[in-house]
Amino acid sequence: MRLTAFFILVYQSLVSQAQNPLYIPPALTGPVFNLNIQSGSKMFYGTNATPTYGVNGSWMAPTLIVNKGDSITLHVKNGLSVKTTMHWHGLHVAAKNDGGPHQIILPLGTWSPSFKIRNNAATFWYHPHGAGQTDPQVSKGLAGFIIVRDSTEASLNLPRTYGLDDIPLNVQSKAFDELKQIAISTDMDTALFVNGTLHPLLNVPQQVVRFRLLNGSSLRSYNLGFSNGQIFYQIATxxxxxxxPVTLSRLRLSPGERAEILVNFSGLIGQTINLKSYSSELAKGIYGADSIGKGIDIIDAYNDNFLNGSDFNLLQINIGATSVNPVITVPLSLVPFKHFNITSATRYRKIEFDTIRLLPADVPNLADGPFGMNHKSFDMETINEIVHLNTTEIWTLVNHTLVAHPFHIHDVQFEVIEKNGKPISISDKGWKDVVLIMPNDSVKFISRFETFSDPMVPYMYHCHLLHHEDDGMMASFLVIDTSASTGIINVEQVHYLLYPNPAINNLTFQFKDAIHFAEVNIINVLGEIILKQTISNSNSLILDVSTIKEGMYFIQVIERGNTENNRFSIQKFIKQ
Structure with missing residues (x-):
């Protein structure tokens, strides 16, 4: 109770402060982006300095603006004292460029992925995605927008002057502990930020303004609306x-989700309104609603957080004079939506959300976890699903818990086609990479896996409640090209013994029979061969791995026999 009281005092000290001008992240354009991750500090209340992280600064991150078709390079330098990663959330890129937990950036190291922008115009974002480290690093400030533009979007009469009538809004809730540090894995997230600004105010012109909304929170969902009952128009998912455009007065946004809306402020000059979360209207089971769980399956101290189930302000908006060349109307139509052909699906999968036991003595809680997917916790050494390149699949997501989970999948955008066996509502339409699955609900989506395949480097899918993700509610999948000339032999079929694994100095291969000739490659998680050796007319090989950095690697063995039938196998090893 003492800790809860402290969080409330922190909140009260924050709300007593004056309004602060909304921070608009600086916009960077490519094709080369230099992103320096660094530590710093900010004074959020009083004169106390709170340790923070930022990109090209001490807090938050710049907006990256790119065009569809651009070929870009991002030099991500880790200036922290701990490992990090950087994931391009929503972008369709190769697994080795995705920035998941396998693409680790060591302290003082630099990761430089290069790729072509293949997505249509939309709002994406970037943030760390290390195993067990996403929540601490995102909460401390590592989150930024990615805006993709294309010729189709450019042909529409939409606001697009960045920072004036085209404004990114990253909504987050955070908690502070007794040491004035940003607290992790707590339910007392009583400090509300937009773009890293506490109690922000924004001046807008009396015309149509475009807001690019991102829920960058670790846990909290929002039910967005305006204090004057203003209607608005959702134009993008x-x-x-x-x-x-879809006419709305409320928009629910769960962690990881984005939405673009148009708001017509014409005729409101001189007025002040607030962007609010009407969380009293959220359905039970959603983090931010008045309650989660029942009986003994509840979240401790959840009801001590006065934001839960309450309505509260997020952003004060002051409406001023019209700008030059304003947009004053909302378009009647946008972009034709090309649905996936359901009959083209060749594979159906079921992903079940459930509780797991991390230790034998654990007593799982249906509201508070720990949670897993298909009865498993995330394992860096496990591939959970194998997907074939250029195939269409239907996935069914089933939530057996008492809390709503926002499901996110890397690599693809999907189309929700069914909820609880019924057609979806208009609010669920559009291209998605995050969908909220309510307690005891079942949701189906369809997607196509194309362009990229890699037999070694996986993509992720997971819950985007960040402490759920960090605690293991995540899994991986490979996309493989079955048309390739060489196939993959499963680890269970590998016909040699590899030891020790993990290894420190030497790695020994012991084959069942003498090998006529084979290539042995050690490949890192970026798909690069870092060590190569051959073996001929022998049944064993000792490989010196002492100079390899710690981490996960893949062993690729290509056996070339006396015939054209070569054998190809892959398995993993850990360098300690």
Whole structure:
């Protein structure tokens, strides 16, 4: 109770402060982006300095603006004293460029992925994605927008002057502990930020303004609306523009989700309104609603957080004079939506959300976890699903818990096609990479896996409640090209013994029979061969791995026999 009281005092000290101008992240354009991750500090209340992280600064990150078709390079330098990663959330890129937990950037190291922008115009974001480290690093400030533009979006009469009538809004809730540090894995997230600004105010012109909304929170969902009852028009979801604007007075946004809305402020000059979360209207089971769980399956101290189930302000908006060349109308139509053909699906998968036991003595809680997917916790050494390149699949997500989970998948955008066996509502339409699965609900989506395959480097899918993800509610999948000339032999079929694994100095291969000739490659998680050796007319090989850095690697063995039938196998090893 003492800790809860402290969080409330922190909140009260924050709300007593004056309004602060909304921080608009600086916009960077490519094709080369230099992103320096660094530590720093900010004074959020009083004169106390709070340790923070930032990109090209001490707090938050710049907005990256790119065009569809651009070929870009991002030099991500880790200036922290700990490992990190950087994931391009929503972008369709090769697994080795995705920035998941396998693409580790060591302290003082630099990771430089290069790729072509293949997504349509949309709002994406970037943030760390290390195993067990996403929440601490995102909460301390590592989150930034990615805006993709294309010729189709450019042909529409939409606001697009960045920072004036095209404004990114990253909504986050955070908690502070007794040491004035940003607290992790707590339910007392009583400090509300937009773009890293506490109690922000924004001046807008009396015309149509475009807000690019991102829920960058670790846990909290928001039910967004305006204090004057203003209607607004949703024009885009996670993956791009809708076919027509959708008229709304409320918009629910769960962690990881994005939405673009148009608000017509014409005729409101001189007025002040607030962007609010009407969380009293959230359905039970959603983090931010008035309650989660029942009986003994509840979240301790959840009801001590006065934001839960309450309505509260997020952003004060002051409406001023019209700008030059304003947009004053909302378009009637946007971009034709090309649906996936359900009959083209060749594979159906079921992903079940459930509780797991990390230790034998654990008593799982249906509201508070720990949680897993298909009865498993995330394992860096495990591939959970194998997907074939250029195939369409239907996935069914089933939530057996008492808390809503926002499901996110890397690599693709998907189309939700069914909820609880019924057609979806208009609010669920559009391209998505995050969908909220309510307690005891079942949701189906369809997607196509194309362009990229890699037999070694996986993509992720997971819950985007960050402490759920960090605690193991995540899994991996490979996309493989079955048309390639060489196949993959499963680890269980590998016909040699590899030891010790993990290894420190030497790695021994013991084959069942003498090998006529084979290539042995050690490949890192970026798909690069870092060590190569051959073996001929022998049944054993000792490989010196002492100079290899710690981490996970793949062993690729290509056996070339006396015939054209060569054998190809892959397995993993850990360098300590």
């Amino acid at each position: 996670d993956g791009g523009l809708l076919d027509t």
